[in-house]
Amino acid sequence: MPEVPPTTPSSSPLADDAVAAAEAEAQLEREQLPEQLRVRREKRQRLLDAGVEPYPISVPRTASLAEVREAHAGLAAGEETDVVVSIAGRVVFQRGTGKLAFATLQDGDGTRLQLMLSLAEVGEEALAAWKADVDLGDVISATGRVIQSKRGELSVLASSWTMATKALRPLPVLHKGTSEEVRVRQRYVDLIVRPEARAVVRTRAAVVKSLRNTFDSLDYLELETPMLQTLHGGAAARPFVTHSNAFDIELYLRIAPELFLKRAVVGGLDRVFEINRNFRNEGADSSHSPEFAMLEFYEAYADYDLMAERTRNLIQTAARDAVGSTTVLLADGSEYDLGGTWAQLSMYPTLSEALGEPITPETPRSLLAERCDRVGVGVAPSATAGKLVEELWEHLVGDHLVAPTFVRDFPLETSPLVKSHRSVPGVVEKWDLYVRGFELATGYSELNDPVVQRERLEAQARLGAAGDDEAMPVDEDFLRAMEVGMPPAGGVGMGIDRLLMALTGLGIRETILFPLVKPEA
């Protein structure tokens, strides 16, 4: 985008000196470039000096590499056609003889096609220019007949070629991978050299498309609710804080869309979903990213049982749409079965079994803290009895769940937005879906009694005042919406990145195209 140039000309000797010094420094920097980068810059300049544009606005292209492959499958070795095509692609592999050069071109979808340049067909000048100017990584365009080489490789035999984009940096060795650091820092390189990296992007897009299709078939509306919020609510998490210049107030990047989606349900939007980013100012590891894609959906007149069914349907349909089966192949080569109905178990009974003694919502905090100590779970002084139950359960049971499992009926204190259980006192109608030992989704029968909701949020606010920096503040506008009345409803939150992890067996940073990484030194 062109900037308006400054109106004051920099003609003072001082400014000129500064400009000269900057130029000298830039020159020095160029000279200190590694040889391979310098050589490519020199080639670019040589092209310009010869009147050849290294970055033309457009180049001839009448067919993608895949289209050429499709239209000419099954030619015999040595067979030539009269079909002339113009193709373009990145040079990923080169072989040359004196009067004949071969290059492998790669298209954006990973399709490759061989290009041949023979002295007889392309001419002396164009062949010499090819050898002098083209490096691995350049994008080029070529026009010529489709033929099958003597060794049986489908090829375009060039009658002319032109530079499409001169690459100034060499590609990594094609037949090794990229290092883990290059993968996350330079995904653009990773995508060129590693087919698996391209596949993840496509799988992710297919999954999201499938989710949208499923929602569409259920008459759900897709909404977009605020990412910049004046209060952070809807989850137990530390928010990122930012500042609005226009309003001169602190704002939070959202930790969850929940409180706004529920306002929408109050307004009569009975079936709504949102797929968008959440931000949590917490640790980053192989299953947590500070920004992550979240799906939340709410349905009036549904409860947590129906929402569990909806969730299973969404995931199994996404698996079939994105990878072709509910039995998925993981990155380590093992298979994982997401098909059929999934196990359901209840938190307090399974924890009681694991500990060998009955644990109920009435079990005193002191006993739970002692059991945490015994099994090596760290206890924060501010943690409630319910929090300790969850910690113990995760440690003793959750981490070991391999097959997809719904864990039901959570402690009340840790679930301030969930309705109390219809028959079991002291617990709420909430489930977590565990897949391969991690939490993939959570579902509620949503709390809609505004008086109880106020009590729960005020209890949260007291925890916050006592130092719990994950506690929610009281959101008066949300409570006002609840007072207007939300129909009975079920709701679910599911991490999109985690869903990709479940379908592929990859770490979260491999499922996110451009994950947040620390700046290079």
Added chain:
RNA sequence: GGGCCUCUAGCUCAACCGGCAGAGCAGCGGACUUUUAAUCCGCGGGUUGUGGGUUCGAGCCCCACGGGGCCCA
């Protein structure tokens, strides 16, 4: 937050007990009209992540810091 592993040429990696920093690919120059990680001849390419320390001598040992990965909390 804690533990373990890792950082060497553009890329992927070597370098024995602390003793002249190397290979393949890539690059540069040359030969070659059917190659498929072509082949053959020749050449260049390094602040060993950063800063300290020990030592006659440090890529290697010690300390601190930074980046990445894995495991745990």
